[in-house]
Amino acid sequence: MVQLFGFEIKKSNEEKKEQEVIKTFIPAQTEDGAMEVATGGVYGTYLDLQGSIKNESQLVNKYREMSMQPEADMAIDQIVNEAIVIDDEIAVDLNLDTLEQPDVVKEKIREEFYEVLKLLDFKNRAYTIFRDWYIDGRVYFHLMINDKKPRQGIKEVRKIDPRKIKKVRKKILEFDPKTRVEIEKGYEEFFLYSPTGIESKNTSGTPGQNTTQIRIAKDSICFVPSGIVDIRNNMVLSYLHKALKPMNQLRMLEDAAVIYRLSRAPERRIFYIDVGNLPKAKAEQYLSEMMTKYKNKLVYNSETGEIRDDRRFMTMLEDFWLPRREGTKGTEIDTLPAGANLGEMDDVEYFKKQLYKSLNIPVSRIESDSAFNLGRPSEITRDELHFNKFITRLRNQFSGIFDQMLEIQLVLKGVINRKQWKKIREDIRYDFTTDNHFAEMKDAEIFRERIALANEIDPFVGRYVSAEYVNKYVFRFTEEEIERLQKQIKKEKNDPDAPESMTGQAMDMERETQQAQIASMEKEREPTQPGVAKTPEDQKNIKQEKEEQKEEFDNDLDLQIKKNIEQILNEIKDE
Numbered sequence: 001m002v003q004l005f006g007f008e009i010k011k012s013n014e015e016k017k018e019q020e021v022i023k024t025f026i027p028a029q030t031e032d033g034a035m036e037v038a039t040g041g042v043y044g045t046y047l048d049l050q051g052s053i054k055n056e057s058q059l060v061n062k063y064r065e066m067s068m069q070p071e072a073d074m075a076i077d078q079i080v081n082e083a084i085v086i087d088d089e090i091a092v093d094l095n096l097d098t099l100e101q102p103d104v105v106k107e108k109i110r111e112e113f114y115e116v117l118k119l120l121d122f123k124n125r126a127y128t129i130f131r132d133w134y135i136d137g138r139v140y141f142h143l144m145i146n147d148k149k150p151r152q153g154i155k156e157v158r159k160i161d162p163r164k165i166k167k168v169r170k171k172i173l174e175f176d177p178k179t180r181v182e183i184e185k186g187y188e189e190f191f192l193y194s195p196t197g198i199e200s201k202n203t204s205g206t207p208g209q210n211t212t213q214i215r216i217a218k219d220s221i222c223f224v225p226s227g228i229v230d231i232r233n234n235m236v237l238s239y240l241h242k243a244l245k246p247m248n249q250l251r252m253l254e255d256a257a258v259i260y261r262l263s264r265a266p267e268r269r270i271f272y273i274d275v276g277n278l279p280k281a282k283a284e285q286y287l288s289e290m291m292t293k294y295k296n297k298l299v300y301n302s303e304t305g306e307i308r309d310d311r312r313f314m315t316m317l318e319d320f321w322l323p324r325r326e327g328t329k330g331t332e333i334d335t336l337p338a339g340a341n342l343g344e345m346d347d348v349e350y351f352k353k354q355l356y357k358s359l360n361i362p363v364s365r366i367e368s369d370s371a372f373n374l375g376r377p378s379e380i381t382r383d384e385l386h387f388n389k390f391i392t393r394l395r396n397q398f399s400g401i402f403d404q405m406l407e408i409q410l411v412l413k414g415v416i417n418r419k420q421w422k423k424i425r426e427d428i429r430y431d432f433t434t435d436n437h438f439a440e441m442k443d444a445e446i447f448r449e450r451i452a453l454a455n456e457i458d459p460f461v462g463r464y465v466s467a468e469y470v471n472k473y474v475f476r477f478t479e480e481e482i483e484r485l486q487k488q489i490k491k492e493k494n495d496p497d498a499p500e501s502m503t504g505q506a507m508d509m510e511r512e513t514q515q516a517q518i519a520s521m522e523k524e525r526e527p528t529q530p531g532v533a534k535t536p537e538d539q540k541n542i543k544q545e546k547e548e549q550k551e552e553f554d555n556d557l558d559l560q561i562k563k564n565i566e567q568i569l570n571e572i573k574d575e
Contacts, residue, residue: 056162056166056236057197060162060163061163063241064135066240067240071356072240075366076359080130080131080134082391083432084127087433090117090123090433091123092430094109094428094429094431095431096110096427099424101424108410109415109428112413113406115153115154116402119157120401132159135238136162137240137241138162139159140159140161140162140223141221142159142221143221143222144157151414152412152413154405154412157405163197163198164193164194164195165192165194165216166191167223169187169189170187170190171187172184190218191218193213194214195212222408223404224397224401226239240359242358246354249354250352253347257345260342267335267337269334269335270320271319271320272322272331272333273322273331275325364383403428407421450475454474457470
């Protein structure tokens, strides 16, 4: 077996036994575009994209050429600036709020994360790393360690040209005699690196036989693809891929517009020369003499004192000379008008907007007459919300760099093992610094409406609705959030140094005032006659009338509350 270059973290015996027990005949669905090969077979990839692109190397070159176009460069700059915010703070931070681990482990994980950022020089190169990943659709890093002292972790990180490396996946198959089905037991993964670039075919036969190609262990490479693959699932595509066609159409239309304006902009003269009844040869000779006569231009050279005959040859942009026979009009000079509508660029603007739409860029960000506005959520366009979600997806995919490098770093230093990493991976979050306030303003507006609704319902809590109902269906808190908030409230009440909640006092006073008003209204409705003793029958009638009035009042009040709640919930839902 060929020895792989670099280091590899071996699986534990428990993980190997678990993998052997799990059997399937369905191949794993991946989005890394790895080259799948069978044991002892040849391998190769081929993608005929518009008849010109046959491998990933040419595809990356195409993306990089496109990124040099002014329109594409502006759109890419908008996306990268939105995803990576260079501020006084670091561009990305680690969030371990939901991680249920001891504080010592959390602190160690946080230290190793900052070490990973330092290895990447992320504070200075964050923009460049993200831009290269977005354009190429993939990024490769070589993780270097001290083989004699692996516990020291990653020592250096170097970026690899994506045109010179390729991921290879070799299937491990086993034939099941009982079901007569070929079962996939697993696969072996490694990377192929060639200083001259990975070609579409390996003419040497099996992988690794070419002396110019190096087989590298999987753990030695940090590989993060874009998550987009072609229909054959064997080629990683960039986020720029769907903009190739609009960009080509825009360039073609601009070139056509320039050619049309150059050829149709100038006005031309038409010389109709009367050739009488001359034969064809004589007529052509006469017409040529007339052209030469009018085209000859005498030029005086002031330095040498010579007179030079500067003959100007006729081109398609100059005048036209046409013969006329006897019996028609005589010699005449006319003007051919220039092309019309030379200043219209609506078709070019249309394809430019199509280009920006294919890159998920709101057109309002590109238009020069649109001003920057931090308005209310009702004034935010749907395109901006869509763009914010697109940036969030890009960040989540790009975070794979931190996942892979942090996992290797923690395992090498013995903080956790790989089985533990799989358990805590979902509880690790990466908070990117942001300057897009649309999502924040939307959440603030929704919470403000919920607070207003809670203030209206508050006098009837404990009478018509419960506090749990308000927490779940007005504030939309989960059970975990309700439990955590109740603990915090209880802790603050028991803490003598904690400041009193003025909001809670105001709500209590408002509740008492509204209850007093309701009692006063009920008292006013009670029929009384001063100085007249009430008989038992009168008291019974008064009590019955009071109950009917109270029931009617409560029904009206319930109906009004329900209407207010439905109206506010509909407004929140619409926003």
